[in-house]
Amino acid sequence: MSTGTHVIGFVRRGYSGSGGAEAYLKRLADGVVRLGHEVVLFTTDEWPASEWTFGRMVRLTAHSPMRFADQLERVRNETPVDVLLSLERVRSCDIYRAGDGVHRAWLERRAKFQTPWQRLANRFNAKHPDILRLEQLLFDERRAERVIANSQMVKKEIVDLYNYRPDRIDVIRNGVRLDDFRFDQGLREKGRAELELAPDEIGLLFVGTGWERKGLRFAITATAAAKAKKVRLLVAGRGREESLPANTARFLGEVENLRPIYAAADIFVLPTIYDPFSNACLEALASGLPVITTRANGFSEVMEDKIHGSIIEDPGDVSSLGKAIDLWADPTWRSAARPSILKRAGQYDIARNVEQTVAAVAQVAASAASTVGKRRNT
Numbered sequence: 041m042s043t044g045t046h047v048i049g050f051v052r053r054g055y056s057g058s059g060g061a062e063a064y065l066k067r068l069a070d071g072v073v074r075l076g077h078e079v080v081l082f083t084t085d086e087w088p089a090s091e092w093t094f095g096r097m098v099r100l101t102a103h104s105p106m107r108f109a110d111q112l113e114r115v116r117n118e119t120p121v122d123v124l125l126s127l128e129r130v131r132s133c134d135i136y137r138a139g140d141g142v143h144r145a146w147l148e149r150r151a152k153f154q155t156p157w158q159r160l161a162n163r164f165n166a167k168h169p170d171i172l173r174l175e176q177l178l179f180d181e182r183r184a185e186r187v188i189a190n191s192q193m194v195k196k197e198i199v200d201l202y203n204y205r206p207d208r209i210d211v212i213r214n215g216v217r218l219d220d221f222r223f224d225q226g227l228r229e230k231g232r233a234e235l236e237l238a239p240d241e242i243g244l245l246f247v248g249t250g251w252e253r254k255g256l257r258f259a260i261t262a263t264a265a266a267k268a269k270k271v272r273l274l275v276a277g278r279g280r281e282e283s284l285p286a287n288t289a290r291f292l293g294e295v296e297n298l299r300p301i302y303a304a305a306d307i308f309v310l311p312t313i314y315d316p317f318s319n320a321c322l323e324a325l326a327s328g329l330p331v332i333t334t335r336a337n338g339f340s341e342v343m344e345d346k347i348h349g350s351i352i353e354d355p356g357d358v359s360s361l362g363k364a365i366d367l368w369a370d371p372t373w374r375s376a377a378r379p380s381i382l383k384r385a386g387q388y389d390i391a392r393n394v395e396q397t398v399a400a401v402a403q404v405a406a407s408a409a410s411t412v413g414k415r416r417n418t
Contacts, residue, residue: 044402045076045077045078046077046078046122046123046401046402046405047077047078047079047080047120047121047122047123048072048077048078048079048080048121048122048123048125048401049079049080049081049082049116049119049121049123049124049125050065050068050069050079050080050081050082050125050126050127051081051082051083051112051124051125051126051127051128051130051133052065052081052082052083052087052127052128053083053084053100053103053105053108053128054083054084054086054087054103055083055084055086055087055088055091056249056278056294057294057296059249060248060318060319060320061127061139061140061319062087062091063319064139064214064215064319065127066091066092066094067215067216067217067390067393067394068390068393068394068397069081069092069094069095070094071390071391071393071394072094072394072397072398073094073095075394075398077398078095079094079095079096080095080096080097080098080119080121081094081095081096081097081098082098082100082112082115082116082119083097083098083099083100084099084100084101084102084103084108085099085101086103087099096119098115098119100112100115104167104170105128105129105167105170105171105174106170106173106174108128108130109128109129109130109131109174110131112130112131113130113131113132122401122405123135123401123404123405125137125188125397125401126184127139127140129143129171129174129175129178130174130178131174131177131183132177132178132183132184133178133183133184133185134184134185134186134404135184135185135186135187135188135400135401135404136178136184136186136187136188137187137188137190138187138188138189138190138194138198138316139190139214139316139317140316141194141197141314141315141316141338142175142194142197142198142201143168143171143172143175144172144175144197144201145197145201145314146253146313146314147168149313149314149336150252150253150313150314153313153355153356175202176202179198179201179202179204180202180203180204182204185208185404185407186208186209186210186400186403186404187204187208187209187210188209188210188211188212188397188400189209189210189211189212189316190211190212190213190214190316190317190338191211191213191316191317191338191339191341192211192338192341193316193336193338193341194316194317194338195209195211210396210400212393212396212397212400213317213342213388213392213393214317214319214322214388214393215322215388215389215390215391215392215393215394216319216322216323216326216385216388216389216390217389217390218326218385218386218389220299220326221299221302221323221326221327221385222326222327223299223300223302223303223327227299227300227303228303228304230300231300231301231303231304232304234300234304235274235290235301235304237272237304240270241270241271241272242268242270242271242272242306242307242369243272243274243304243305243306243307244259244263244271244272244273244274244305244306244307244308244309244365245274245276245301245302245305245307245308245309245324245329246259246273246274246275246276246277246289246308246309246310247275247276247277247295247298247301247308247310247320247323247324248276248277248310248318248320249277249278249279249294250279251277251279251280251284252313253312253313253314253315254310254311254312254313254315255310255311255312255313255334255355256275256279256284257284258311258355258356258358258361259273259309259310259311259361260273260284260289261358261361262309262311262358262361262362262365263289263362263365265358265359265361265362266362266365266366266369267362267366268365268366268369270369271365271369272289272290273289273290273309274289274290274292274301274305275289275290275291275292276292276293276294276295276298276301277293277294277295278293278294298323299327302323302324302327302329303327305324305327305329306329306368306369306371306374307329307330307332307365307368307369307374308320308321308324308325308329308330308331308332308349309331309332309333309361309365310331310332310333310334310337311332311333311334311352311355311361312333312334312336312337312355313334313336313355314336314337315333315336315337315338315339316338317337317338317339318333318337318338318339321333321337321339322339322385322388325343325348325349325381325384325385325388326382326385326388328378328381328382328385329381330348330349330350330368330374330377330381331343331348331349331350332349332350332352332361332364332365332368333349333350333351333352334351334352334353334354334355335351335352335353336355342384342387342388343384344384346367347377347380348377348380348381348384349364349368349381350364350367350368352364
């Protein structure tokens, strides 16, 4: 391998066709390979081979967080890489990308919206102690050499909750390939026809799995409370419909190609309880849609209220959500905002993210090489 290039190992457990982390990782890997680096993916058998065309795959058989982390420790030395960049909480890595945020922070926020019985049930969920233990290893015991956070919100949580050194945390915002979300009027008309949206109906789009965390219940209630009665809520993603209140939302299931859905929609909504930096919000912005989300979404740091969408302080504030929907239901308001929305999205092309991530990788690789050199000379 030529000087200046690296073999980068990526870690991601599981696979979802509509998952934001999976979409981001594929964009990142494509950009890294285009720069001349090699990549290896450590994952499970859930990840389809057809969805990883960038380099080698090392498949692990364990699926639970702790067992996956244990197996990774055993196999990582069999596949040497210059830098191991994990998108999962594991026992150790060179760089941990905290794309899923801080689990301890999520549990604290979630508890505010749960009944005492739900909070009690969480204590007996074996998954949470395992994830918290891995998180402690990476942050509190410093088994992650560096951390990449995708928002200042997440960086602050890591520093405040685990006293991790802030100078070892790089804030690198998510990115998308902007051309993937540009569309013409023909695609919009086709998408609306397939979704059976009438010309005067307003498509309010929600995208994501993990509906409790992403606040779908609040979106449903706010849609019903909005004064604009021509609003139709479209839900793309996986979840349990029967757990939600009766509504008129249309559930689209998992959608791998969201471009026609974004093209057909008018407004994007994600009243999340906790989101480090929503990829779906960035995709919606790149599609020219105003985004209604909450302060608990790291994405809110890159948008201006009533310019690129609306920022709601409390996801459970259905009244404010309804007013935001009514505001952006006005086609004149949306049309006036569209140039600003597209301009802001233009600042988050995937090329910028790749450049910053590779710089962080190169820094860690150089540090590791320097350490090895010093050991050889002693």
